[in-house]
Amino acid sequence: MIDKDVKYKGVIFDLDGVITDTAEYHYLAWKKLADELNVYFDRKINENLKGISRIESLEIILKNTDKSFSEEEKHRLADKKNEYYKEMIKEITPKDILPGVLDLIKELKNRGIKMAVASVSKNAKTVLLNLGLIETFDYIVDANKIKNGKPDPEIFLNAAYGIDVEPKLCIGIEDSKAGIEAINRAGMLSIGVGNYETVKEADIVLKDLSDSSAILNLL
DSSP: OOOTTOOOOEEEEOSBTTTBOOHHHHHHHHHHHHHHHTOOOOHHHHHTTTTSOHHHHHHHHHTTOSOOOOHHHHHHHHHHHHHHHHHHGGGOOGGGBOTTHHHHHHHHHHTTOEEEEOOSOTTHHHHHHHHTOTTTOSEEOOGGGOOSOTTSTHHHHHHHHHTTOOGGGEEEEESSHHHHHHHHHTTOEEEEESOHHHHTTSSEEESSSSOOHHHHTTO
């Protein structure tokens, strides 16, 4: 809920779908793995994978097969998908930063607002490095240390702790339903970007970050 009396001190960004669109690379990597396993997988199923962990994503994909896999096999498959993904994201450059992101970051820095990245991706630092943004943020959550994936608020609370700002003074930006729920549960102001139906539970919904006035007016 928007509280006009609050002056927010921190902004926490999701990565995929907010700063850059690596969703297509995730889809292609999962599709390659699914095809190898002869398991049905399409873009509609892929929508359910946004914002959740690699193993949780694999579990959703494997619902479409009668084959059974041990936990060890599942981790091996998840790692295999990750290798496909890492190979694909080598092509990412600063040209892949989404509209409005750089202008928003510049304005936040000018205003002394702390910034963090809260992504469940274990490759977040690699992506940010390829985008030329690795030094931009005050804190990047280490997904390896997060026990509970979105919609659990842990990753956003960790980000707030990392930038030393109370959660209630933070704004979280997400493009997934699970991510918006996580921000709301963390007690932060939620900004949803992208598909309205996906992020309609956010306090503010934007098509993208090209018009960031709604965010800047809260600072």
